[in-house]
Amino acid sequence: MMKEIFLHSADVQLTKPLATSWLAPSNIAFIKYWGKKEVQLPVNASLSMTLQNALTTTSLQAVPADKRSVSFFFEGSERPDFLSKIETFFQRISNYIPWINNAAFTIKSSNSFPHSAGIASSASAMAALALALADADAQLTGQPLDDTFYRKASFLARLASGSAARSVYGGYAAWGSHAHLSSSSDEYAVAINEAVHPRFKQMHDDILLINKQPKAISSSAGHQLMQQHPFLQGRISQANKNFERLCYAMTQGDLDVFAEIVENEAFTLHALMMSSEKSFSLLHPNTLLAIHEIRAFRKQTGIPLCFTLDAGPNVHLIYPEMYYDKVKPFVTESLTRLCTGETILYDNIGKGPRKIEKEI
Numbered sequence: 001m002m003k004e005i006f007l008h009s010a011d012v013q014l015t016k017p018l019a020t021s022w023l024a025p026s027n028i029a030f031i032k033y034w035g036k037k038e039v040q041l042p043v044n045a046s047l048s049m050t051l052q053n054a055l056t057t058t059s060l061q062a063v064p065a066d067k068r069s070v071s072f073f074f075e076g077s078e079r080p081d082f083l084s085k086i087e088t089f090f091q092r093i094s095n096y097i098p099w100i101n102n103a104a105f106t107i108k109s110s111n112s113f114p115h116s117a118g119i120a121s122s123a124s125a126m127a128a129l130a131l132a133l134a135d136a137d138a139q140l141t142g143q144p145l146d147d148t149f150y151r152k153a154s155f156l157a158r159l160a161s162g163s164a165a166r167s168v169y170g171g172y173a174a175w176g177s178h179a180h181l182s183s184s185s186d187e188y189a190v191a192i193n194e195a196v197h198p199r200f201k202q203m204h205d206d207i208l209l210i211n212k213q214p215k216a217i218s219s220s221a222g223h224q225l226m227q228q229h230p231f232l233q234g235r236i237s238q239a240n241k242n243f244e245r246l247c248y249a250m251t252q253g254d255l256d257v258f259a260e261i262v263e264n265e266a267f268t269l270h271a272l273m274m275s276s277e278k279s280f281s282l283l284h285p286n287t288l289l290a291i292h293e294i295r296a297f298r299k300q301t302g303i304p305l306c307f308t309l310d311a312g313p314n315v316h317l318i319y320p321e322m323y324y325d326k327v328k329p330f331v332t333e334s335l336t337r338l339c340t341g342e343t344i345l346y347d348n349i350g351k352g353p354r355k356i357e358k359e360i
């Protein structure tokens, strides 16, 4: 599907106030998106699991105005420091939702997770905002909240933050064109739940909060460093192979191959950071201690749990529901002590975003 289908006539105008609220989850990538081309297109296809508990709720009000203006509130306080990011996003989407140029917006947002947790991700925030805007647009054009609506929301979310494109769907989502997945696109994410083996339907993500410090380097800076990265071509071909093998393992219910690829992707992400021209590392000594414990436990018990890492030191422990009773005591006894404030956020595979009636 071409992005042109997301364009609509400039005749659609906001003539009366509109309001909507959406709740969108974060996601954790198993095949990592790291490196992009203009505008917000990935250098490789990525695949993620949408979470259940790490959520952003966003209420949006729009009233007709001569020109665009935005007020943004986060957890009750006005935050002008977020406006430049929102403005860049609005400029990128103004061809697709032209009436935003003649509207005054009030946007209120809050997260279900503590902001100092160090897991603050743009995925849930930007997915919630994109869904709210797509919904306001659908109210004006009379479009139903069908598959095309979610595809457009994913397309818009991508223009704010790549990983947000995947948070528009529950379960598993893929973003980025890949020969193995005919529905895939660089422009938007697609849900990939149909062929997934029942073993992958109930998954845990125990997020070990190793360190809550803000990131030393932003994801945007990291993506940019990939443009000149000496391993760029190798990374693209590795990601393409990993994507195809992971999809196959997930249709076959092969937890061992799944663990092997997910951990390879986590280490690759951080290896790319360490080996970029301006080298950096977001790991903490306890990240490696936790990984050591996880691998030792897997070797000793044969339980196919695995870890992944986002762009930060926190460790995501991934395992199917069927092993919960055996994994729980291991987490309590061996991993909690490695976490700051002994904090672990217990999350799971989630059902995806939803529209909510109550304004926040």
Ligand code: PMV
Pocket (backbone or CB within 6 Å): 028, 029, 031, 032, 033, 034, 046, 122, 123, 161, 162, 163, 164, 219, 220, 223, 269, 310, 311
């Ligand atoms: O969406 P961004 O620009 O914040 O980049 C996210 C990159 C990773 O979280 C590290 C990987 C991914 O695919 O989510």
